[in-house]
Amino acid sequence: MFSKTCEYALKAMIFVAQKSGENGRVGIKEIAQGTDAPEHFIAKIMQELSRKKLIQSMKGPNGGFYFSERELNASISDIVKAVDGESIYTDCVLGLKACSEKNPCPVHHEYKEIKRKLIHMIEHNTLGDFKVKLDSGEFFLKNQG
Amino acid sequence: MFSKTCEYALKAMIFVAQKSGENGRVGIKEIAQGTDAPEHFIAKIMQELSRKKLIQSMKGPNGGFYFSERELNASISDIVKAVDGESIYTDCVLGLKACSEKNPCPVHHEYKEIKRKLIHMIEHNTLGDFKVKLDSGEFFLKNQG
């Protein structure tokens, strides 16, 4: 569904949302550890997200990534768009140039319902929401073991 | 959602399902044309599907691909499994090793509903069903123009 890069991005953002707060910033090493992602790769991704103002960063000792309130209101969808572009909105299941009513593929009418729910899911979950969810301990960002 | 290879496979299979029948077999060139796919690439894919008994093929003059009744009962899901494997069943939205109740990611509970519908969609649409659909002229396997 999403690119691997995007999966890493989402996990990292959710991880930082949970970890950061009063206590301060979260470093790349900690993010990589906490989400089972390759350190240098996730660093690149965070760099990009930072450039796009979806997260704050600070260099130097005690530096790292963190959120201001504003950014905690960003939805999964905002991150997905930043990394994978609009494809989830425009892709046709069978790979037609665009998913549309004018040139529908044979599964279009069944898929559009699903797509609606998919989009609802990513647009109505903010990073802030996940912070609460993860604190409950019922959800994970990496496999146990 | 599906790999490009899988999209090609699906379109090709649906195309042949529609075209074949009393009139006979459908050649690779015609399939490539009719689905906007690279000829040599789709040839490879059909080869594999034929080896997996999801479609029949015949070499030589008037040769090509065709279905027997049995194969027209195959679902989208059968083709997806043959090409992309089980990933649609097992993938976690955030890329955890597996999508499961035991190690759920933060979007799992919302996603599993969607996934259920997705799986229903691919399991309850047979190639035969598409034949009818496409004959109606309301659906397309490639972009117009």
Next chain:
DNA sequence: ACAAAAAAAGATATTAAACTCTTTTATTTT
């Protein structure tokens, strides 16, 4: 039997995604 047609098979090439390594810049602490 021979030539033509068409898929099967094998081998190779291209491209894009995923990942790594090295150097630079900003910030803080001493």
Next chain:
DNA sequence: AAAATAAAAGAGTTTAATATCTTTTTTTGT
């Protein structure tokens, strides 16, 4: 000011997906 820390930036590598090209085998029609 100097040293240490950590992200930013740049460059490079690896791997997997996508695509093409060439040869072989099977079948049919003459």
